[in-house]
Amino acid sequence: MDAEAIKRSLEDTGLRCTPQRYAVMAFLMETDQHPTSAEIFEAVNRVDPRSSRATTYNNLRDLVQAGLVREVAIEGRAARFDAKGMRHHHFICDRCGNVEDIDWYDLPSPAPGSLDKRILRESEVIFRGLCAKCAPGGASRQA
Amino acid sequence: MDAEAIKRSLEDTGLRCTPQRYAVMAFLMETDQHPTSAEIFEAVNRVDPRSSRATTYNNLRDLVQAGLVREVAIEGRAARFDAKGMRHHHFICDRCGNVEDIDWYDLPSPAPGSLDKRILRESEVIFRGLCAKCAPGGASRQA
DNA sequence: ATATCACATTAGATATAGTCTAAGTTCTCA
DNA sequence: TGAGAACTTAGACTATATCTAATGTGATAT
Numbered sequence: 001m002d003a004e005a006i007k008r009s010l011e012d013t014g015l016r017c018t019p020q021r022y023a024v025m026a027f028l029m030e031t032d033q034h035p036t037s038a039e040i041f042e043a044v045n046r047v048d049p050r051s052s053r054a055t056t057y058n059n060l061r062d063l064v065q066a067g068l069v070r071e072v073a074i075e076g077r078a079a080r081f082d083a084k085g086m087r088h089h090h091f092i093c094d095r096c097g098n099v100e101d102i103d104w105y106d107l108p109s110p111a112p113g114s115l116d117k118r119i120l121r122e123s124e125v126i127f128r129g130l131c132a133k134c135a136p137g138g139a140s141r142q143a
Numbered sequence: 144m145d146a147e148a149i150k151r152s153l154e155d156t157g158l159r160c161t162p163q164r165y166a167v168m169a170f171l172m173e174t175d176q177h178p179t180s181a182e183i184f185e186a187v188n189r190v191d192p193r194s195s196r197a198t199t200y201n202n203l204r205d206l207v208q209a210g211l212v213r214e215v216a217i218e219g220r221a222a223r224f225d226a227k228g229m230r231h232h233h234f235i236c237d238r239c240g241n242v243e244d245i246d247w248y249d250l251p252s253p254a255p256g257s258l259d260k261r262i263l264r265e266s267e268v269i270f271r272g273l274c275a276k277c278a279p280g281g282a283s284r285q286a
Numbered sequence: 287a288t289a290t291c292a293c294a295t296t297a298g299a300t301a302t303a304g305t306c307t308a309a310g311t312t313c314t315c316a
Numbered sequence: 317t318g319a320g321a322a323c324t325t326a327g328a329c330t331a332t333a334t335c336t337a338a339t340g341t342g343a344t345a346t
Contacts, residue, residue, distance in 0.1 A: 015293095016293065016294075016341095016342080018293090018294065018295085018341090020294085020295070021294085036332095037332085037333080038332085051295085051296095052295065052296050052297070053296090053297090053333090054295075054296060054297075054298090054333095054334080054335085055294080055295050055296070057332095057333065057334070058294080058295080058334095059294095061334095071218045071219075072218075073216035073217050073218040073219075074216050075214045075215075075216040075222055076214075076216075076222075076304080076305095078331080078332060078333090079218055079219075079332085079333090089253070091263075102253045103253065105251070105253060107250055107251070108248070108250070108251070110232070110245050110246065110248055110270075123270070124271065125250075125268040125269060125270055125271075126268060126269040126271075127253075127263055127266070127268055128263070128267065128268075128269075129262045129263040130262040135262050158322095159312095159313075159314095159322065159323070161312090161313095161322090161323065161324080163323085163324070164323090179303095180303080180304080181303085193324095194324085194325095195324065195325045195326070196304090196325090196326090197304095197305080197306085197324075197325060197326075197327090198323080198324050198325070200303095200304065200305075201305095201323080201324080202323095204305095219333080219334095220303095221302080221303060221304090222303085222304090
């Protein structure tokens, strides 16, 4: 996605396209690494040092509220962030904490009645388990 | 589950059945509220003040490691804990952060290949969305 | 043009959640 | 009964994230 498209997607949600906000969004769209806020802060300031930690947090909050970014909480670790592009599920490794995207596929609804009145957010779910590196026989590097 | 059964389940995993640890486990088994560590600490000490915060955290860590308890991370909030009884999925409300159990049902695996070498943990997943209270028309109390 | 005002950024203080340390206690088993 | 392992504890510490108050920036009206 080009600069103009990012700018438009920001403004479509009522957010100004500031250099700092743009940098966060652009970085999230070009990576598939599900970075933490600290990693985003570093990446943005590596290119052109011009965003504070507070602004990085502010912008991440705004982008999540605007529905452009998803935050993924992980037990005992910093939250990770993911630009919402195409619908997809997530997989989090129980051992190293890495987050991976899983291509979208339809999941059946829970037993009728058990989710009455609840609105599932597009039925995107989080799977847990051991990633390729951490599974027995894998390279098993701790992240 | 009675006291003896809790004691046995602890010792089966190699953990001593201390009063503090027993209290944490018993509280988690009798509630369906997915409490935070602070709530567990308070509940335990309300009955008989005899556990420190550090011990509560230590025991929660031990119980999670032993596979008797599940920790559920939530963006921007304290982790919540859940005694693993019968297999079940989880639902987390995007608005109030409440966690609900969803009765177990089989989910189809992701598209073949997309999880190569990954090991799904029993295919229990976390759904996201709006709970009954927070959905439009619901009572909408913030938790 | 420029005044105004809402939106945005910033450094640093503060809050919250959770971990570590070092000392003491209790259990187990030889 | 003594030794070592497992456990508990208060309080210090760390990590993550939010808040505050001052400053900066850009859109709009006049």
